[in-house]
Amino acid sequence: MLVEWDWWTVEFGNVHAGAAGVLIGGREPGPVYFDVGSGPHVPSTTHWTTYDGRLRRPRAEALRGVCACGWRGAAEYPLDWAAIGDQALHEADIDLTGPLADWTAHLSVVRDKTVPLPESLVQLLVEIADRLNTAAVDTPLAALRAAGVLERITTRAAGAAAGMLDDDVSVEAVATALGISRSKALILLMTGRDR
Incomplete structure (x- = not known):
């Protein structure tokens, strides 16, 4: 459908x-x-x-x-x-x-x-979003390259952060804390625990 x-x-x-x-x-x-x-x-x-x-x-x-x-x-x-x-x-x-x-x-x-984000991180994310949006208009290929680099950085950081969680943290707790689906939380936990 x-x-x-x-x-x-x-x-x-x-x-x-x-x-x-x-x-x-x-x-x-x-x-x-x-x-x-x-x-x-x-x-x-x-x-x-x-x-x-x-x-x-x-x-x-x-x-x-x-x-x-x-x-x-x-x-x-x-x-x-x-x-x-x-x-x-x-x-x-x-x-x-x-x-x-x-x-x-x-x-x-x-x-x-959800778990609150530190204000300094919120400000940094807003600035990155603004700069990427501006680059998408001014220099679209550079914006695509930057988005790819950012995606790789965030994937590595997410895996490292998931690996730091205690083994007894439930999938449901992760899903609620991040505002994501249970299946995405499970993937994050499996990725982090495979490290």
Whole structure:
């Protein structure tokens, strides 16, 4: 299934990426499939704008904030079809501030459980990000080279840091402290313990 969401991302990347989710009858519908003729692959999507009732697709009744980690917002934001009229959802002016605010509140809970970064390291990371973004515009090849060097440095540092953890540190504790998935935490721990 192809998932083409308008992801909202932060420092946790894809693990806690958020989007507007659709509700029909109080439940999340399955994906919308596109008939492109014969063949083994049938494209599909769960993007909220495809649930507009056109082409036999179900019509969204409400939106809510959702997160890639599985979290679902409790608040529902009804769609005003009288105001939307015959417009396709991707053409209508839909207010996503409610789902976005709910997802942001979810991230605050996630962030509160993670290990804090020293302020000096936060400042350095912000500066590196700014410089890389500037280089991406001014000298794209240099930015790509710098990103590759940074990736190798961070991979080595992550392995070394994981190797310094006590053997009794659980995968769940690492996942929570870093705001990552259990599988990513397991990979980090295995990499560090193999050193």
